Amino acid sequence: MDYKFESTNTDKELPKEIIDKLPTAGSVEHGKTVNAPSTKFDDVKVTDGVWSFKGWTPVKYENVTGNVEFVGKWEFKVNQYVIDYKFESTNTDKELPKEIIDKLPTAGSVEHGKTVNAPSTKFDDVKVTDGVWSFKGWTPVKYENVTGNVEFVGKWEFKKNASIINHIPTISASDKTLTVGDTFD
Structure with a gap:
């Protein structure tokens, strides 16, 4: 009995943090039924998004007559x-x-x-x-x-x-006479 993970996003490879979560291979007796692992995986946050575990395919094998493989599907959502x-x-x-x-x-x-x-x-x-x-x-x-x-x-x-x-100012003044030499303010 073997396990592998796959990305549901064809353009995105699974990061090492997910691959490291793969269950260890095991064995099953001939003619027996074996179910996919019931392990729950937390979301894995990476720089550009989040990976979520979507489940195992198939969910079980009945009347096993040879090697079996469960495929865990992970979906990526970009931030x-x-x-x-x-x-x-x-x-x-x-x-x-x-x-x-x-x-x-x-x-x-x-x-x-x-x-x-x-x-x-x-x-x-x-x-x-x-x-x-x-x-x-x-x-x-x-x-x-x-x-x-x-x-x-x-x-x-x-x-x-x-x-x-451009408002024209109003000047109010009275007439004044200045002679040469007078100071003017």
Whole structure:
């Protein structure tokens, strides 16, 4: 009676931590019935994911007439990481309005080792009472070979309305006469 482990994922080899769990070969008498081991295996965490034991094939042999082999199946699931988004103002003295915060993309996910790009969403300018907010882009523009949660930061810039910036000042003064040599303040 022999045992072996196989991956249910054809592109993924079993790690040593799993191979080391193989039961020791045994024997069974001719004509007897033998069941697969009842051993429970804990999940095995590796850098890029988790291996889970799915069971033995077959679950038993009846009326044994020769060598038998039980195959333990392990399934691999790649780690999934959170993709999060936030907006920031490039103007330290100005908070982002609710109209901009409401445009934040919904969090997503990315598999271990993959590349993820910042959203290609175009945001229209947001007009407020005293000026206009313009979207300036995402930082960073992409993450390569992801090994954990990632965050893209969208930068927004505020510019005051030209009517406020170019406001003509009002000067109130009375007529004065200056003669040569007088000091003037």
